[in-house]
Amino acid sequence: MLRYIIRRILGVPFLLFGVASVAFLLSQSTKGDPLSALVPERMMNNPEIVSAVKAQWGLDQPLPVRYVIYMKNLVQGDMGTSFNTRRPVARDIADRLPATLELVTAAMIIGTTFGMGIGLLSARFRYSLFDNAARGFALLGSSLPIFWSGLIMLYIFSVQLKWTPGTGRLDARSTPPEHITGFYSIDSLLAGDWALLGQTLSHLALPAFVLGWSVVGIVARLVRSSLLEALSQDYVRTARAKGAPERVVLINHALRNALIPVLTVLGFTFAYLITGAVLTEAIFSWPGIGSYAVAAARSLDYPAIGGVTIVGATAFLLANLATDIAYAWANPRIKVSG
């Protein structure tokens, strides 16, 4: 397994190369002339301006040359300049990525905690009222279109009940904490600013819950089924034959084994969350790369599209890699063997 992981790690650059190439080709093949995003409307018929802009943005080069330049720049961390924001894409992403990561992490925590709790309890009390209700709740989360559930939640909790603040990461009046990790929650904690921490968390709560809810079902379903599977295994019978009380059987024996397959879906869950984050950010005006991606896709800002795609794919790859490593770590059966 160690060998497998090393090979996976060695494979990452190749995958990234493929990802970057696909991202480049896709973004270059977008319909619509990139010039129209760059040249003012009234100057479109001015050949002097048009050629100047082409030269400035490298659009006068043939595609293969542009590809080589793009890849070269990419290696140096330069993803080009966004048509929309007129800033380096890398910088836009660096500014926005922490917001998305904070949201996704919070959602992941909510999703896995609820998912595991529900899965555990519904396996323990199988076919009970709790089991059915909890699974229903979990299933609802992954079946509701997030862009609708988000709106409903916002309406109920923010507009009607006023339990949570509105959209955004912070009240506009507040200044973000000093940038250390980019996670406002952690940064405000590090700064010891409790009020700001509270505000951060209250802003985070609703989008993270809406997003997290969408994976509760996946996690709960898997925990429940792998726990039930584990409970039917011989080693559980052995544990009972040793005189182990039910709690020990469930936690020490069944859960430890059941969590191994659960680990494998965390990577998948992450993909699910990224998808959800794109929509959640759009609804909650969350300044992350999801809303950035939507804006980029809408306006055919292809340096930005390429950049976001590469970063998203990298994050996704790393998440999968982490999952594999965690899986190997948790499962002694594959730790040693090749």
Added chain:
Amino acid sequence: MSLHNLTPPVLDVRNLSKVFPIGSNLLGTKPAQMLQAVSDVSFRVAQGETFGLVGESGCGKSTLGRCILRLIDPTQGEVLLAGTDITHLNAAEMRPLRQDLQIVFQDPMSSLHPGMTIRRILAEGLRLLKLDAQTEAARIAELISLVQLPADVADRYPHELSGGQRQRIGIARAISVNPKVIVLDEPVSALDVSIQAGLLNLLRSLQERLNIAYVFIAHDLSVVRYVSDRIGVMYLGRIVETGRASDLFDNPRHPYTQALLSAIPLADPRAERKRARTVLEGDLPSPLNPPSGCSFRTRCPRARPLCAAERPLLEDTAHAVACHFPDPAGTEATARATPSTLQTGEGA
């Protein structure tokens, strides 16, 4: 039954070896380890004869069986079917020859296509013969009665049959094309004792009627003895002892064969109580990292320095053994009652 030196063998396995690459290195260019599953195995089987291959799990006997059928390509050596070397034939060239060479598998459930009726399963096998529909139907009916099943199983699915019945279908499929040789890979080990006997009897009667040569692979010596004319005992990919069944059982020469025989529990309490028991120490070594010299030396009560240094070769005699210090052939007394050379377990 001493036909084997007189008539040309219908199956002649010569120096067959199979190496499996395991895993691969970091770049995926070379395998990380080589597993020597079968090493330099030779034996011959005459028409109508049963050659039993016996050994414990992991000794390579099933791999050997699959190599003979070219379900796996052997790494080295040759398999001659009625004089034709089939080791180097391609799939298309092999196809007509498959009619002569059939196999019965251990697990009667997984060896039958679960989505096909028995009729279709048998018809699949009969495709080689290219029969017309009517002949085919008649042949299927005949096969079913040959394996002593009621005619109505033809339209059932495998999961609707019992284990013994399924294995009979496996046998019917194998004999359907009138093969010269059938490899039986643990054909009864998944079945209960009461069912096993019926199948063993069936196999014997079919052999008598159809004059088929069997290569009978099993881990159960009693079963192998029951059906085999000659037997090869395998240990870690090699045949360590081979000979006529009676010779081998009455006068085992290799310490491993002796230990195997001694380990079989007898369904006879009085005999059991009297029995001197040889209990081997330790476990089977990993085939990935076999011991030097004689592969049995790590568990052998007779092992001496020579055994580690040099691999004993299999003798070229009727009752051959690959051991530096074998018991002599034909001296029953030494084989059965030399507790001094073996570690003896306490009798009950």
Added chain:
Amino acid sequence: MRNISLSKNRRRARRTGLLLGTVGTLAFGSALAAQETLVVGRSMDVNSLDPSRAFCDTCQVYLTAVYEPLLTLGEDNKTLVPKLATTWENNDTFTEFTFNLNPDAVFSDGSPVEASDVVWTFERLRNLKGSPSFLMDGTQSIEAVDTHTVKIIVEAPNSEFLNKVSAPYTGIMNAEAAMAGGALADESAATADGAEGWFLENSVGSGPFVLTNYAPEDELRLTANSAYYGTAPGFGEVVITQIQDSVSQAQALETGSIDIAMQIDADTAKNMNNPDVVTEIVPSFNFVYFAFMPGSEAMKGKLTPPVREALTYAVDYDGMIEFTVGGNGNKIAAPIPNGFPGTANLMPRSQDVEKAKSMLADAGLGDGFTMEAVYPNDNVYGVDLNIMMQKLQQDFAQVGVDVTLKPVTYPVWREDMANGRADLTAVYYAPDYYGSGQYAAYFGMTEGSTWVSRAGYKSPETVVNAKEGEIYAAALAASGDAADAKYEELAKELMADNVIIPLVSPNLVLAHRSDIQGVRYSACCNLPLAEISRK
């Protein structure tokens, strides 16, 4: 009107102060305000924060707060009032303009605003060939007469030039500071200027605010300019925060997390009944229109002037206002905003389905035909273009014309426009400054204009109206009522073209917390932030 004195301006400011209470309270109020933040919620459409490149509604708000033009538009949305220029003059033929700068004016770094800065700024605007560069079209020379006097000569009479220099895009930059940031003003600017990124982090104006932070599609943060020479703004800090849609803005306003919501649509406004929120609905100078593209491949020979006219009768103008903005808008006749010069006596179009049918029948198109509408997939000024076009689709269907809708992104739309790929389109227009001339330049069917090349594509003769150029030139050479008359003549020609068909001038919802005052809608500058304060 042209010679408003400085003292008059000061008096006005004082009057405002008195209105608020005593001068003392004002001082106290601003001391408090210095720590206070005004939060404005809007969907930001910033394309640039470089005054010579920026071209957007948010840009107008930003530039107005951070940079000061020579003149600005008064609260009546008609009168030009002094800003950096305390007085100004022009010759009778409207070809020479002289501006006298306020000697007290300083940039945010404390350096004085001088004539050279004005010259540099205007030359850069002209040479950069950015979106707002058209404001400098036709300038022959821009020169500093002395430290505080600038003289500009234009090639042809232009009675609107003064209005142009009231546009926020003409805000004066601190030339030295901008050059340090990489800005160029000379001929090479169009290709060599590299300051666009720098302007996203720095501001070099003399306005009441300075830029402190800009995070694209997130927030735009301004703080009061400590070196400001004029009246301190009502708030020490202003944040424009990104809130995408009308409903979210309304919600943020209701919860108090923002003070002003700029893009609440009328339907949403109706549903807000929070005592802490004030909504005021005012007519705007924005309008949404659809346009025929007779030059497109599919429409060749089909969209003749009578057919276009016929189709204008098919449109349910009243219904359009009802469906797009819930009745909160006004009909508009010509593509010139109601209230701009020349629009006073115009009669908006009205529906007449029977007439449309008979005219189409006369043109041999009684059985109808099919058109493809390509338009930006957007929601502007409370008008969802998708809804508007669906309504248009329904209206045209009544006369047998089948419209296929193809909402696209802006770049695709512009590309399709430039290549004659649409038969029909829909967009919007908001004024860049107060004056009807911009509409003549943009919508006029004069050879080589934007809309001639779009609507006419490769056969401009289908749309060109030579009279319009002449009328426009005459209008620029005139002033006052004479100019108004010319613009009216022009407007009628534009209507007769039946190429640009304005549908709705949506009302604007000014929505803010009830403790906020000074919120107004400006024809040049959108929302003047400096005038806003807390009660």
Added chain:
Amino acid sequence: MASTSPRARMRALSSGRALFGRLPLTGKIGVLILLFWAITVVSVQFWPLVDPLMMAGRRLQPPSGAHWLGTDALGRDVFSRTLHGAAYTIPVAVMVVVFAVVIGSALGAIAGYFGGWFDAVIMRTADVTLSFPPILLAMTVAAALGPGLPNAGLAMIIVWWPIYARLMRAQVLEVRTREHVEAAIAGGAGRGRVLVVHILPLCWTPTLINATMDFGQVALLAASLSFIGLGAVPPSPEWGSMISEGASKFYSWWIAFGPGMAILSVVLATSFLGDGLRDIFDRRGPQ
């Protein structure tokens, strides 16, 4: 052999019914919901509903006897639009799943069975495709091709095929080691026949279960793309774009309610059915 085919057909029919009978209650509900939508898709144009594209009453009216789910910003009947919407979302989801399954499974099966460079090329392509978060890839593709439901569908096929390729490949690799496959080879069956007759028929269950569940997810993604303006174009009453319209008329909650519930019902139904199928097939096991 001829005698078996009508019998087999009978068996298939009765097994379809038997399958339904073995589904848990939720699975049966799922089937009924999907059946309802399937019927809706093919027959909705004959139903006595008001035209979903034309205004039917005053705009933004809350639900009433005349308009069960109210009217939207153009005065169109939301109930009628929701039902008609099925004819947009569901066929797209069906097409995407069918194409992804067919393309992915075919490539995966060939890759798994024959191995070699073809396997390497297919699986590396799949790896790269799977490295993209699905929505980002779909968005990029949809942006490249331009909006419209067919393009969104194409984008989703590109996103989805590798999942089935992997699934089928793994399954083929597993099944090809089974003894009945060896028996077929021993019986002289050629490679193609082994793959098609002896391997593939045993590989479809995980694909079927996955496809069932994915059907709902595809419908969701299609709606998501429409929601962000890269899917269906107006005036088509696609559910995602209807919710998008509803989002901008938030206080008129009923505009989004119909399509929201419709998507929910489809996704729930496919989850129910997928879970039910998994229960049946996974528990049966080998014996």
Added chain:
Amino acid sequence: MTAAPLLEIRDLRAAFRGPSGFVEAVRGVDFTLNAGEVLGIVGESGSGKSVAMMALLQLLPAQARVSGSAKFKGRELIGMPQRQIRHILGREIGCIFQDPLSAFNPVLTIGAQIIEAIRLHDRKISKRAALAQTIDLLASVSIPEPERRAQQYPHEFSGGMRQRAMIAMALANNPSLLIADEPTTALDVTVQAQILDLLRRLAQERDIGMVLITHDLGVVASMARDISVMYSGRVVETGSADSVFYDTCHPYTRGLIAAMPSLESVGTLLTPIDGTPPSIFDRPQGCSFAPRCGYALPACHETDPELRQIGTTRAACLRAEEIAAGTVRPTAPLSESLPV
């Protein structure tokens, strides 16, 4: 021994929920085991031999219905509350299962699992002491390098080694009863010999009573003092090993012995038992062996015979006496076509 037997089972029944109501997998079995003795239970798959043992240890799924009596050292196990039986399981009764790979928790080391077994019943013992005890236990079952082995995971052990570890774990608290459920079925024959040897030795050394469940007549022949043969949920023949093997009077036991190929049986045909064991869902009326029985009379298809003392064994067969006396010969079973 005059004291109460170690384990006394009377009329034990275990039923599972089937598609149509409960079906009995164990249909009233009686066993008696004295301390220090080995009872062999022989039967083919589905005969209910394992279910019977799991039933009395309350290790069957919760839905299973168990009735009858099972007295362990005079204490009734059937119906004993979970809380109490927990103190008996693993402390006074040890269990060994068929497949030692699946019977060990794959994610815990062997040492941890044995330590758990010790500490579950001795709360006071320190971890260190429990580890020392574990190492001693592993050494006592002849596992080389017990210190290192204790740190390893089950998959790192060979099959024989795992079963030794399983035995060590079962013996951790010095139980007086060991239940070994097919302890050697998954093992190779040479390893089987090792394990049987070990069990034999340990049982003797520690004076443990053992129930040995197996399908292999050879295994019980060498190990058990008493043997019970089970068929279709019932005991059909029981007695001392010798009497069951040599004075066999139930046709099923006879059939089993005759069907077993032995090293001596060369040249003679094996005698199979026709047909297949009945499914628990579909038991024939009367004696459930009757359809496969060569001795069956019409009466056999009507009444299910009780166990009776026939000579030295007890058998449940109407014709046991005749069969024991050898006065009847088997005929073909009554059912013409095989049940499918």
